[in-house]
Amino acid sequence: MSGDPTTTKRTTQSSVLSPQSSFLTPPSLFLFADASVSTILVAWFVATPIASFFIRFPYKGEANPARAARFKATPFELAWALLSVAALVSALLKSHDIGYAGRIAIDSFCLPLFAFRLARAHVIGRAHLRWLTLGVIAVAFFLFATGAYELATGADLFAYKGSRLVRAGELRINGPFAADASYAIIALMLFLFLRAAPEALSVRFDRTSRLFYEFALAAAAIASLLPMFRTIAVALLASWMIVEWAGGKALTINRSRPIVGRWLIAALIATTVLAATVAPAFFSRRLTDPSNALSRVATWEAACAIALEHPLFGVGLANYEDSFRARYNWEDESVEKVMEAQARSSPHSNVMWIAAELGWAMLALYLIASVFLARMGWRAIGRAQSGAQRTAAACFLALLVAYWIPGLALTSGIYSDLNLYFFFLLGVLSNRFA
Numbered sequence: 478m479s480g481d482p483t484t485t486k487r488t489t490q491s492s493v494l495s496p497q498s499s500f501l502t503p504p505s506l507f508l509f510a511d512a513s514v515s516t517i518l519v520a521w522f523v524a525t526p527i528a529s530f531f532i533r534f535p536y537k538g539e540a541n542p543a544r545a546a547r548f549k550a551t552p553f554e555l556a557w558a559l560l561s562v563a564a565l566v567s568a569l570l571k572s573h574d575i576g577y578a579g580r581i582a583i584d585s586f587c588l589p590l591f592a593f594r595l596a597r598a599h600v601i602g603r604a605h606l607r608w609l610t611l612g613v614i615a616v617a618f619f620l621f622a623t624g625a626y627e628l629a630t631g632a633d634l635f636a637y638k639g640s641r642l643v644r645a646g647e648l649r650i651n652g653p654f655a656a657d658a659s660y661a662i663i664a665l666m667l668f669l670f671l672r673a674a675p676e677a678l679s680v681r682f683d684r685t686s687r688l689f690y691e692f693a694l695a696a697a698a699i700a701s702l703l704p705m706f707r708t709i710a711v712a713l714l715a716s717w718m719i720v721e722w723a724g725g726k727a728l729t730i731n732r733s734r735p736i737v738g739r740w741l742i743a744a745l746i747a748t749t750v751l752a753a754t755v756a757p758a759f760f761s762r763r764l765t766d767p768s769n770a771l772s773r774v775a776t777w778e779a780a781c782a783i784a785l786e787h788p789l790f791g792v793g794l795a796n797y798e799d800s801f802r803a804r805y806n807w808e809d810e811s812v813e814k815v816m817e818a819q820a821r822s823s824p825h826s827n828v829m830w831i832a833a834e835l836g837w838a839m840l841a842l843y844l845i846a847s848v849f850l851a852r853m854g855w856r857a858i859g860r861a862q863s864g865a866q867r868t869a870a871a872c873f874l875a876l877l878v879a880y881w882i883p884g885l886a887l888t889s890g891i892y893s894d895l896n897l898y899f900f901f902l903l904g905v906l907s908n909r910f911a
Contacts, residue, residue, distance in 0.1 A: 514599040516608075518592075522901060523612035525894060526619060526653040553849035554590060560835075560842050561586040564794055567835055571793030578795035584893030589900035596904030597911070606678040609905065613674070614693040617667045621696035623652040624660065624703040650703045657704040658887045659895040665713055665879050668697035670902055672720050673872035677909055679865055712882035716875040723858055723871030772821060773886060779805065779820040780829035784837070791836040798822045800833070827884040830891065850877055850903065857910040869909035876902055 550558075564582040572578030600609065623634050627650050633642040637655045642648060649657040671694050674680055682690055701709055783792060783800055792800040801822045824830040832840040854877065857870035880899050883889055890896065 514595060515602060515605040518595055518600055518901070519605055519609045519612055522609065522898070523616060525897070526616060551849065551853065553846050553853065554594065556842055556846035556849060557586075557590050560839060560846060561590060563835055563839050563842070567790065567794040571790065572795050573793070573799055574795060578793070581795055581891060581893075585891055585896050588893065589896040592897050593900040593904040593907075596901045597908045600905050601908055603679065606905075607680050610671070610674045610678060610680045613667055613671055614689060617664070617671065617693040617697040617700070620652050620660065620664050620667070621700040624650045624664075624700050627652065628703055652700075654892070654894055656889075656892055658706070658883065658889045659892045661701050661704045661706050661709045662712075662880065662883055662889055662895055663898050664697050664700035665709060665716070666876055666898060666902060668694060668701060668713070669716055669720060669872055669875045669879060670906075671697060672717070673868050673875075673906075676864055677869035677872055677906065706883065706887075708883045708886045712879045715882060716879040719875040719878060720868075720871050723867065723874065772819060773825055775820040776823070776825045777829055780824040780826065780833050784829065784832040787833070788837050791832070791834045791839070794834050797824055797830065797834050824888055825886060827888060827890040830888045847877070847881065853907065857907075861910060866910040869906045873903060873906045873910070876906070 561582070564586045565579070568575060568578035568582040600606065626632070627634060627642060628648065631642070631648060633651075635651075635653045636642075642651065650660060651657045652660045654660045654663070671690065675682065675690075698713065701713060779801065780797075783797070783804060786804075787800075801820075805820070824833055827843075828840065831843045851874065854870050854873040857873065858867060861867035861870060876899065880889075
């Protein structure tokens with residue numbers, strides 16, 4: 478079946494969970510009957526939150542014939558491939574812990590590029606897109622359930638070695654992932670993807686499945702706010718506005734805009750009430766304490782100083798904390814401070830992380846790759862020939878904003894699960910407007 482949304486009539490789309498839909502086919506039969514690359518990719522996407530916890534090493538379909546005929550890489554893929562090579566070289570030649578740094582280079586740089594490429598080339602059939610939508614709905618409910626349980630009980634459901642649910646007296650909701658940042662940003666990306674899915678992926682819902690879809694939207698939005706990151710709240714509003722504005726007429730035709738608006742407002746209110754009721758002290762300190770912001774500024778000053786001392790090749794992948802502790806003494810006045818707020822031993826910014834560990838040249842390449850992604854989405858909006866293409870491009874840009882805004886204040890790009898989800902969703906959407 479063609480992946481071009483303009484070649485298929487809307488009237489032929491079956492409901493996702495209607496009796497006539499292929500969604501009622503048992504998953505096991507579906508997998509055995511059509512073990513294509515796209516099937517494996519969709520199954521991986523849904524299973525990642527659990528599989529990434531139980532399967533970790535080391536520790537610390539059928540292809541489109543038109544695409545298979547020739548290899549053609551986008552400028553973004555070329556730039557990111559060079560960045561991946563640089564990360565691998567840095568891990569091998571400069572890192573103090575080659576195993577840990579090598580894992581970051583492969584999991585956070587190399588594999589996400591493959592996820593983008595494979596999703597772009599193989600997740601194209603309408604059946605697989607419907608299955609992917611159903612999978613995203615399931616993951617959204619799962620993330621909300623695990624996060625809400627951790628907030629209510631304080632128990633770490635998936636206790637990664639070296640990861641703590643309570644740090645510096647604050648509860649850090651992380652669900653099935655190693656970091657609270659991964660949990661929050663992935664939930665945000667799922668919300669945006671679900672918001673655009675009915676139009677961008679040409680997926681239709683019957684009355685029952687529409688209800689599940691709407692509740693999944695609210696679940697994903699609430700889950701993204703449970704860790705109480707101020708930057709996530711800003712990213713949620715900014716990226717949601719991009720989808721609504723750029724998707725415009727297409728989303729209005731789909732008649733889901735007013736419903737989604739109410740769900741988003743309800744999600745914001747529900748999250749605020751839930752956090753204020755369950756953990757009032759945490760809620761107040763997390764959102765109103767100015768020392769967090771002041772400490773972040775001091776941290777950026779320290780990271781910039783380290784990056785300026787090693788401008789060419791950085792301190793080496795995964796070496797930042799060692800370099801920070803070698804340069805500063807926690808008990809000494811030499812550590813960077815802003816109004817008595819001390820710097821942290823992590824760069825707390827993707828930009829400063831790349832500059833400090835890989836050097837300024839690789840930071841330029843990192844920024845160039847992101848510009849290529851933004852240009853890809855922006856051009857697609859201007860060239861869109863259908864509502865589906867325009868909505869897919871709008872969601873593409875919204876995901877980029879949702880990834881970058883938190884990344885200015887968090888070292889979120891180091892987490893492989895977040896990067897894999899981000900690049901996979903971008904690959905799926907880019908195929909829709911390619």
